[in-house]
Amino acid sequence: MEPLLTELESLFDALSDRTRLSIVLFLLDKKEANIDEISKHLGKSQSLISHHMACLRNCGIVKVRKEGKFSYYSISSEEIIELIRIAMNHVKKYSQSILACDVITEEKELNITKT
Numbered sequence: 001m002e003p004l005l006t007e008l009e010s011l012f013d014a015l016s017d018r019t020r021l022s023i024v025l026f027l028l029d030k031k032e033a034n035i036d037e038i039s040k041h042l043g044k045s046q047s048l049i050s051h052h053m054a055c056l057r058n059c060g061i062v063k064v065r066k067e068g069k070f071s072y073y074s075i076s077s078e079e080i081i082e083l084i085r086i087a088m089n090h091v092k093k094y095s096q097s098i099l100a101c102d103v104i105t106e107e108k109e110l111n112i113t114k115t
Contacts, residue, residue, distance in 0.1 A: 014059040019044065020052045024061060024075065028084060032065070032074040 015021055022042055027033060035053065039046045053073060056062040063076040075081050091098060098104075 011059055011061075014055055014061060017052070017055075019048070020056055020061075023049070023052060023056065024080075024084060027062065027073060027075050028081065032072045034070050034072050038073070 015024065019042065023038055026038060026041055030037070033041075035046050035049050038053075039049045042049065053062065053064075056073075057064060060076055061080055062073045065072045065074070075084075
């Protein structure tokens with residue numbers, strides 16, 4: 001059970017970063033994009049996007065397709081697409097209580113003060 005718990009925690013950690021989640025949502029909408037397109041859409045540097053793409057690739061969230069000198073990224077599987085869609089439906093249903101969660105607010109504040 002412990003390895004599974006660690007792996008699930010890492011998967012959700014990868015999705016909990018705002019930039020990585022923005023990339024995933026962009027790819028859900030766009031279907032496929034290269035680093036330049038993602039960078040321009042999010043208003044972030046290509047090096048930062050590349051860094052986050054490495055994490056998303058390592059976690060099996062995105063896959064890459066090479067075409068000449070360009071790399072095109074997309075969501076890796078229907079399971080990831082379904083996971084994100086289920087999460088979005090859950091958020092729509094429980095939005096107010098999620099935003100009102102004191103524990104999450106406290107944890108975010110603690111993380112801000114640690115950095």
